Amino acid sequence: MYSRRSFLTRGLALGCSAAASPLVTPVSLASAPGDNRLVVIVLRGAMDGLDVVRPMGDRLLKSYRPSFDFSGSLPLTDFFGLHPELAPLTPLWKTGELSFAHAVSTPYRDKRSHFDGQDILEAGSATEDFGADGWLNRVVSLLPEARTETAFAVGHETLRLLSGSAPVSTWSPDSDLNLSPQAQLLLTKIYAQDPLFADAAQKAMELADLTDNPMSTRGAARAEALAKFTADRLREETRIAAFSINGWDTHANQARTLPNALRELSTAILTLKQDLGPVWSKTCVLCLTEFGRTARENGSKGTDHGTGGVAVFAGGALKGNGVLGRWPGLASGDLYRDRDLMPTDDVRRYAAWALAGLFPVTQSALTSTIFPGLEMGENPGLLA
Amino acid sequence: MRRETVSAIRYGYGLSPLRSADTRPEDLLASAVSASRQPPRLKTKARVKQLVAFRKARNTGADARRTAQKKLRSMAQDDIRQFLSIAVTDDGFGARLTNFWSDHFTVAANGPLLGVLVPDFIETAIRPNITSTFPAMLRAAATHPAMLIYLNQVQSFGPNSRAGQREERGLNENLAREILELHTLGVSASYNQTDVRAFAMLLTGLSVNKQGFVYRPGISEPGPHVVLGQTYGGRTTTLSHIEEALTDVALRPDTAEHLSRKLVVHFLGVEDATLISRLKATYLASKGDLKSLYLTLLEDEKAWIPDFRKAKLPFDFIVSALRAAGATESDVAKIKPADLRQGVFGAARLMGQHLFTPPGPDGWDEDPSSWITPPGLAARIRWATAFAERIAGSHDPRTFLDNALADAASPTLQFAVNGAESRVEGLALTLVSPEFNRR
Numbered sequence: 001m002y003s004r005r006s007f008l009t010r011g012l013a014l015g016c017s018a019a020a021s022p023l024v025t026p027v028s029l030a031s032a033p034g035d036n037r038l039v040v041i042v043l044r045g046a047m048d049g050l051d052v053v054r055p056m057g058d059r060l061l062k063s064y065r066p067s068f069d070f071s072g073s074l075p076l077t078d079f080f081g082l083h084p085e086l087a088p089l090t091p092l093w094k095t096g097e098l099s100f101a102h103a104v105s106t107p108y109r110d111k112r113s114h115f116d117g118q119d120i121l122e123a124g125s126a127t128e129d130f131g132a133d134g135w136l137n138r139v140v141s142l143l144p145e146a147r148t149e150t151a152f153a154v155g156h157e158t159l160r161l162l163s164g165s166a167p168v169s170t171w172s173p174d175s176d177l178n179l180s181p182q183a184q185l186l187l188t189k190i191y192a193q194d195p196l197f198a199d200a201a202q203k204a205m206e207l208a209d210l211t212d213n214p215m216s217t218r219g220a221a222r223a224e225a226l227a228k229f230t231a232d233r234l235r236e237e238t239r240i241a242a243f244s245i246n247g248w249d250t251h252a253n254q255a256r257t258l259p260n261a262l263r264e265l266s267t268a269i270l271t272l273k274q275d276l277g278p279v280w281s282k283t284c285v286l287c288l289t290e291f292g293r294t295a296r297e298n299g300s301k302g303t304d305h306g307t308g309g310v311a312v313f314a315g316g317a318l319k320g321n322g323v324l325g326r327w328p329g330l331a332s333g334d335l336y337r338d339r340d341l342m343p344t345d346d347v348r349r350y351a352a353w354a355l356a357g358l359f360p361v362t363q364s365a366l367t368s369t370i371f372p373g374l375e376m377g378e379n380p381g382l383l384a
Numbered sequence: 385m386r387r388e389t390v391s392a393i394r395y396g397y398g399l400s401p402l403r404s405a406d407t408r409p410e411d412l413l414a415s416a417v418s419a420s421r422q423p424p425r426l427k428t429k430a431r432v433k434q435l436v437a438f439r440k441a442r443n444t445g446a447d448a449r450r451t452a453q454k455k456l457r458s459m460a461q462d463d464i465r466q467f468l469s470i471a472v473t474d475d476g477f478g479a480r481l482t483n484f485w486s487d488h489f490t491v492a493a494n495g496p497l498l499g500v501l502v503p504d505f506i507e508t509a510i511r512p513n514i515t516s517t518f519p520a521m522l523r524a525a526a527t528h529p530a531m532l533i534y535l536n537q538v539q540s541f542g543p544n545s546r547a548g549q550r551e552e553r554g555l556n557e558n559l560a561r562e563i564l565e566l567h568t569l570g571v572s573a574s575y576n577q578t579d580v581r582a583f584a585m586l587l588t589g590l591s592v593n594k595q596g597f598v599y600r601p602g603i604s605e606p607g608p609h610v611v612l613g614q615t616y617g618g619r620t621t622t623l624s625h626i627e628e629a630l631t632d633v634a635l636r637p638d639t640a641e642h643l644s645r646k647l648v649v650h651f652l653g654v655e656d657a658t659l660i661s662r663l664k665a666t667y668l669a670s671k672g673d674l675k676s677l678y679l680t681l682l683e684d685e686k687a688w689i690p691d692f693r694k695a696k697l698p699f700d701f702i703v704s705a706l707r708a709a710g711a712t713e714s715d716v717a718k719i720k721p722a723d724l725r726q727g728v729f730g731a732a733r734l735m736g737q738h739l740f741t742p743p744g745p746d747g748w749d750e751d752p753s754s755w756i757t758p759p760g761l762a763a764r765i766r767w768a769t770a771f772a773e774r775i776a777g778s779h780d781p782r783t784f785l786d787n788a789l790a791d792a793a794s795p796t797l798q799f800a801v802n803g804a805e806s807r808v809e810g811l812a813l814t815l816v817s818p819e820f821n822r823r
Contacts, residue, residue, distance in 0.1 A: 300539030
């Protein structure tokens with residue numbers, strides 16, 4: 001039933017079955033909505049904003065984290081320094097293709113659960129009382145020309161961010177499937193009464209023809225494969241893509257654990273830039289995490305779940321570099337519940353203004369449908 | 385549909401030509417009781433010893449290191465073989481319950497030590513308690529080294545304890561938070577950050593040494609601690625205060641509701657409010673007796689409606705295929721290490737499940753759409769085809785369909801299997817069918 005990929009079978013599959021089989025929709029060359037691209041990277045596990053974009057100008061930082069080594073920080077502004085593991089991204093900072101928002105968070109407070117935090121981040125809602133669809137899916141539903149290929153969830157795990165009523169594509173660069181026309185017909189038959197299987201099989205067969213890269217499952221190589229596949233899709237019809245980078249939950253030995261995750265992040269961003277080529281200039285990458293971490297280090301040279309944190313932005317569509325946002329300070333009274341960096345802005349505002357700059361979505365749609373109840377406020381000036 | 389078919393699919397690991405599934409609730413329960421009494425088949429002590437040897441060998445040259453690592457890997461493979469064997473050959477309900485509760489108390493095999501401890505956790509903290517009471521299971525789970533390491537409890541020190549004062553080490557809230565959020569009350573229950581913190585203070589002292597679990601008074605935060613309105617401990621806190629608090633929180637109505645909902649969703653795939661409230665009442669009346677809880681579920685007619693809404697997780701899908709092919713314990717024992725690595729561990733991973741390593745403490749997703757995705761289904765189709773190629777010599781597609789699904793096979797599937805152009809295709813069609821992948 002599954003024939004190993006060879007030139008012959010591949011040719012046959014394309015030549016004979018593509019038009020005839022109801023399982024394969026031929027790739028259309030119809031124009032996709034607009035020219036701009038958005039990539040959302042979900043940083044799962046709660047990235048420690050205070051260690052990534054370090055408020056070096058605040059002397060309390062070192063006193064809160066006596067066991068941390070801040071000596072290698074790369075100066076961004078006269079107040080903030082970058083974690084040295086992100087050194088590969090400094091050329092982007094210099095060319096104005098990298099910026100940050102500090103002391104931001106979703107509206108989620110107090111229980112500091114990864115799962116609820118991520119659910120709220122991906123749902124785009126203000127409360128824990130929300131449906132199962134993601135805000136990025138609602139964006140797709142509002143794009144007039146959207147097709148299944150317009151948005152892509154990349155990777156093996158489910159992305160709530162892109163789940164919902166608008167059809168989107170999902171695939172992982174290491175999946176591969178090649179079926180004989182007869183096998184495709186039989187599968188169509190047995191899946192006809194179960195839409196979950198029918199949809200998954202149809203998409204799998206379409207996508208199998210688009211990819212042929214083996215993917216390493218670990219670390220930076222995994223991030224590179226995800227970013228490569230994402231870039232491939234974005235160079236074609238796809239305009240919106242999302243994937244996750246895990247490994248930010250640095251409860252212990254942060255000096256050893258955080259660099260691994262940062263390496264994946266910088267690899268993903270640099271791979272996107274390289275593989276997107278000229279399209280990079282129309283691209284905005286939003287890297288969002290569920291919440292920040294405690295201002296003070298914990299008993300095991302790590303940090304615990306907190307509130308305010310950092311969002312990372314990259315892409316040729318950015319207006320320039322900068323550490324955006326209002327800095328709340330680290331003094332005991334300035335912290336959130338004397339424990340976490342105080343969030344001074346809603347991170348959804350940055351996402352909303354980015355969406356407004358990239359796609360034909362109205363402000364009223366942004367504050368009602370996409371991010372219900374959000375106040376857009378003043379434009380933080382993320383995009384050119 | 386025959387009750388036996390529903391039982392094998394919903395409460396077991398699928399039909400097998402070698403054994404019949406229990407259909408009476410009391411028989412299912414009895415099989416779970418006997419599964420809970422099987423002595424653990426793992427060699428945890430030997431594996432920990434091997435891990436220590438490996439760590440020492442790291443500094444004594446590349447050859448010694450490679451040998452020790454190889455030994456460690458083969459021991460890890462023995463664990464997979466062991467769990468595969470239990471699932472393929474047992475009655476099923478006990479193994480399914482072990483799976484359900486291991487997922488409820490998720491510990492992930494992050495790193496070599498947890499790689500050893502996670503299987504031990506399943507076999508010594510969970511399986512012996514599947515037909516015991518929930519408070520007993522909670523106490524066993526919350527004090528097992530795997531849990532204490534996975535959720536960072538071993539790094540939590542009472543700030544005012546002797547060690548906390550001396551070494552300036554502090555609190556880590558992770559375990560306390562997840563016990564309340566995931567293991568007992570559920571995230572929608574009414575508790576707050578103050579409760580989490582007080583509970584974390586109370587839990588200080590739970591720790592691990594080379595022999596296993598240990599309670600260290602020297603790192604325990606002096607009390608008393610007020611958690612959810614109850615006071616535990618005095619100036620000194622002991623393990624019994626922690627156990628008392630665990631029991632109390634295990635028996636709260638929010639916990640009853642949370643567990644009842646999870647059990648119903650896990651086996652039936654629907655949030656049936658009436659059934660959930662019946663389970664909740666049983667749980668509270670029986671003080672968390674798990675046998676009574678299962679019986680309430682199994683005696684309800686809704687538990688036997690042949691409407692399969694869940695998707696088998698990748699490991700369970702693989703197990704079902706082996707069962708349908710009539711695999712025996714000695715067949716599982718004969719699987720080559722490379723096949724275990726690629727055909728089971730690697731295959732499950734491509735289908736979306738990294739065995740023993742769920743993505744977070746909330747475990748595997750219950751929603752079938754998280755598993756039947758384009759890449760996930762593509763991986764199942766590839767695996768099914770490869771498996772069909774292996775068994776085609778000894779299995780007829782029509783008999784296989786009957787063995788695998790009996791009267792659960794739809795006329796459409798019967799027609800397709802009969803119309804397949806080869807034995808391999810016919811066998812694979814059964815394995816990739818919705819009927820075979822749902823439960």
